[in-house]
Amino acid sequence: MGLGEAFAEALAARGANLVLVARSLDALNALAKRLTEQYGVQAIVLAVDLAERDAAMRISEELERQRIAVDLLVNNAGFGLTGEFLSNPLAREEDLVQVNIQALVGLSHRLGSAMAARNKGGIINVASNASFQPIPYMATYAASKAFVLHFSEALGHELAPRNVQVMATCPGPTSTRFFAATSADQPTIKMDAAEVVVRRTLEAFDRQEKVVYPGRSSVRITSWLPRFIPRALAVRAAAAASRGMGLH
Numbered sequence: 001m002g003l004g005e006a007f008a009e010a011l012a013a014r015g016a017n018l019v020l021v022a023r024s025l026d027a028l029n030a031l032a033k034r035l036t037e038q039y040g041v042q043a044i045v046l047a048v049d050l051a052e053r054d055a056a057m058r059i060s061e062e063l064e065r066q067r068i069a070v071d072l073l074v075n076n077a078g079f080g081l082t083g084e085f086l087s088n089p090l091a092r093e094e095d096l097v098q099v100n101i102q103a104l105v106g107l108s109h110r111l112g113s114a115m116a117a118r119n120k121g122g123i124i125n126v127a128s129n130a131s132f133q134p135i136p137y138m139a140t141y142a143a144s145k146a147f148v149l150h151f152s153e154a155l156g157h158e159l160a161p162r163n164v165q166v167m168a169t170c171p172g173p174t175s176t177r178f179f180a181a182t183s184a185d186q187p188t189i190k191m192d193a194a195e196v197v198v199r200r201t202l203e204a205f206d207r208q209e210k211v212v213y214p215g216r217s218s219v220r221i222t223s224w225l226p227r228f229i230p231r232a233l234a235v236r237a238a239a240a241a242s243r244g245m246g247l248h
Ligand SMILES: NC(=O)C1=CN([C@@H]2O[C@H](COP(=O)(O)OP(=O)(O)OC[C@H]3O[C@@H](n4cnc5c(N)ncnc54)[C@H](OP(=O)(O)O)[C@@H]3O)[C@@H](O)[C@H]2O)C=CC1
Pocket: 001, 002, 003, 004, 021, 022, 023, 024, 025, 027, 048, 049, 050, 051, 076, 077, 078, 079, 080, 099, 126, 127, 128, 129, 170, 171, 172, 173, 174, 175, 176, 177, 178, 179, 181
């Protein structure tokens, strides 16, 4: 189960109506049907490729057309690229920036504006344990997640007086399809379950936390270390970890 499906299920279990966004229409429809039947909520499906530059605009226009006001935006969609930066097609690297950063900024701006106007709302942005240091052989991905963390903290400060709560969640390796799409060699035993990561994320959001580390503590420690060692050493250590995961 991906983190997006786990968020959808946990929120449906709390009685929330859902707008589900991804590219895979059949999978979205199957999930919407299951959650509607199981939890009695409404679930609307929007099949959108967030790698397209106008994706956030099209989503917000469709929501306006259907007169849907979003109370909680979960910016979860994202993907990783591994290996040497120069060995990846530039178009894929640019897609990553578009999906992991630009779409998240676009949706935060468009839906965040509507929330601020209503003086009520919430945004959860999915960052990562990769947010805390540069990671050679995952360079663009880790940088995108550093962006998500910093952006969320700053936006949270700006939107707090408008009663819009913003939180970044920083999972460690989690058992989803994420790693299958990369060259990483990551045994499942070392990963957290998506349901646990989502439960801890939503509990932290309920406590009005700004940043949450919903993974196991051994991973959280690796997010502290770079604060206490020279940056060049942190980069070398991250490169060694990447090699350990078979990324180079
Ligand atoms: N798994 C992990 O170890 C960690 C993951 N994360 C982050 O969690 C988030 C969810 O990933 P995870 O569940 O693990 O991975 P999955 O690959 O299982 O899920 C990724 C989700 O993003 C959607 N998505 C990907 N590309 C696009 C696109 N171009 N347009 C629209 N939707 C897209 C996918 O749907 P579809 O393919 O149908 O479009 C899918 O729902 C990501 O932001 C990831 O970076 C953070 C830390 C750890």
